[in-house]
Amino acid sequence: MSRRLRVDWPRCSAHGLCHELLPEVVGLDEWGYPVVGELPDDLVELARQAVTACPTLALRLVDVPAR
Ligand code: SF4
Numbered sequence: 001m002s003r004r005l006r007v008d009w010p011r012c013s014a015h016g017l018c019h020e021l022l023p024e025v026v027g028l029d030e031w032g033y034p035v036v037g038e039l040p041d042d043l044v045e046l047a048r049q050a051v052t053a054c055p056t057l058a059l060r061l062v063d064v065p066a067r
Contacts, residue, residue: 003044004064005036005051011058018059021050034059 005018005025014032025043027035039047044061051059 001063004039006062008058011056018050
């Protein structure tokens with residue numbers, strides 16, 4: 001089992017804070033919305049901080065089956 005960041009799109013207001021906190025995993029599209037990539041195990045704690053910091057509670061960590 002690994003972890004991944006998921007975005008609740010109706011809640012996301014494109015602040016870009018998640019990208020600032022975790023640029024290795026979260027890019028931004030041309031409108032400033034996050035583009036989430038694979039989450040390495042060693043960045044899970046930082047991802048947790050990004051979830052907590054999201055001002056609209058649009059970000060969460062989910063378990064995904066290992067490939
Ligand atoms: S911090 Fe939250 S509201 Fe801002 S872009 Fe990321 S997911 Fe969206």
